[in-house]
Amino acid sequence: MNPISVLSDIHTSGRAILSVVLIFCIASPAVGFVILALDSLFRKKISESFIAKVSRYAAGLQLAASFGVVAALVDRGFHPFHLFSIPGVPLFLDWTAAVYMALVGFIGWIVVSYSERYMHRESGYRRFFICLMIFLFGISLIILGGALDTLFIGWEIVGLASFLLVGFYVERPKAARHALRTFLTYRLCDVGLLIGAILAHALYHSGMFEVIDGRSIGSVATDGVTPMMLLALSFLIFLAAAGKGAQFPFSGWLPRAMEGPTASSAVFYGSLSIHCGVYLLLRTEAIWGQSMSARYMLFAWGALSALLAQITASVQPTVKGHIAWSSTAQVGLMFCELALGWHVLAVIHMVLHALLRCYHLLSSPSAVAQHFREGIHFRSYPFAAGGRRKWSSALYLAAMNEFYVDLFFGRYVISRFRFFSSALVQKLGQIRKRIWLLIPMAAISVVGVAGEVNGAGLAGMPAVALTAIAIVIPFVSLRVIQRTSFLGLVSVGFAFIIAALFSSRLPAFNSILRPVFGSASIIVPTIILFLLGDETRSVGWRMNAGFQGLGLLLVSAFWMCGEGQSYNCLSTLAGTGSGIILLNLALVFMESRKRPVANSRFLGFAASFPRASVLFLLGSLAVVTFPFTSAFRGEDQVLEAAFEISHVATVLGGTIAILIQLLIINAMSQAYFGAPRHEVRYPQLDLSDRSFALVLFPAVAALGSTLYFF
16 A cells, blocks of 8 residues: 555545534534524523523533644644635634634633523523524634634624623613623724725735735735835724723723623633634734834733723722723733734733633622622722822822723714714704705706716716616605605615616716716715714614615715626625615514503613514614625625725725714614613514514515525
């Protein structure tokens, strides 16, 4: 027998075994989620033993697979490699990923076992374990993802699971507020990772980690990549890592996220999720590590965050608050270690810190109970005398107020935006409806003038007419129509119009009409952006207005990039359009059954429509291009093409789109969890309700349309 063929067979079989092990790491929590989700649909009564058994088996399989990954990597001599075990999903494994995957498997299994008894008789027992399975699936994609795009999908899934678990206690107003803040912070900082992935594609011509790791600073420089470009890309990566790692100035969400169950706090904000920022920096070190300026920036960012967080932790009156701020300080030190090039030390620090914080949070209820049994002992912290007393008092007050970061953003950012939004709404409200209806006539005139300017007969004129109609629809519908059902029908018609536009021919590339209509398509979304700040509007109105604003931004990108992006624009529209259909159907269904509440109970859709609210949540996430529809892939491709044509226009349009998405999430959270100013109570409904089935089946058909674009 040929020894070479024997070695080849062994290598092939080893690679196949490793592929199976990697699939088990990702698929185990995914299968657990599917089983629990189906159980929630077809069985109303909660069986804690069944839910615990499914979750324990899923976490146990992931734990065994994660240790199998470590063993396989050791057997291969710690050589990193790529795999395509899942079609279309590149996977990458090196020693850092293997260590972090083993950590995830171990802590995930511990938290699942702990939660079986800790969550006993909780009304949301099944919902808790469903969210936990979603988190374990998402963080597995982050660790084993072989490209920035795959990592970003897992990054977003982890953010969604965090949002749902922070707001786990739907009857508490604090939980709703803190869940919204956590999700908004995540989405705002995730923009850095999304734009960074697009910029990495443009600079490295690939998002694969294997390709990025193999590029030296010399080979990158030969492609025209300047140090300033590397610094900009590094800053975007640092922004995403700082948001997930609760670094300055985004630290305030972490202690508030402790509003959820203690078990979820342990797995999210004490051990695993908070270290995702450190893991992102480890994975992208080949990018930012080539710039000394980026290293200085990272060290300063981590040192400042660690200093402020440690001072704030020393004055916290609660156990969870102290643990949260101490965790932020330790993550800041890990940033400093990475900036200095101490990668092995940073990984060891991360693993030990994760295990310690997990133990702290899981044991904190028992520690507090023991403290109360033994009696509370207060300690006084005397200030220094003289001039030092003033400085120490000022520092103490600043630490108690978290160094006034929230006050600054609230006073100079959020309040200013609400002021301009209210002023714009007031000005637009003074315009009479008759004058408002003159806008379609003006659009018709613009189309006529465009025909003369184009000077090419009818070539491209259907696209001009469809664009004019698309710009007019938000102006008229959002001013005249208030009912959610009617606005939903208008949004569907709007989607069909811009779909026809994406399938039509544009005027010549050198035509003056392209920049004119491209710019006009950005003006209307800017107005819609400020209108969305008016929280007195209904949730349905704000959702449909946001969808139409995002649709017009897509129209602007189509005029900029040309017919070459027709497929990607249609792909994006299919995802967001399916979401707006699902959202409106669920919203009309739930709003038709509301009745006023006499007391001050805090309720939203999640408390009274456990199933229908899930459809509303999925539709809302699809509208903001969450990565489970074709909209995510299409948006990525369109932004990459637009960035190559015009950096400034892409940044402007992308910024407007991001702000609109954040305001849509704000409206979604108010409806899902509830808001004090809109207190309503809804009758409990289940899947056997026929009217609910009328919502479910068209919604499934609408979401099925996105499969075509995959």
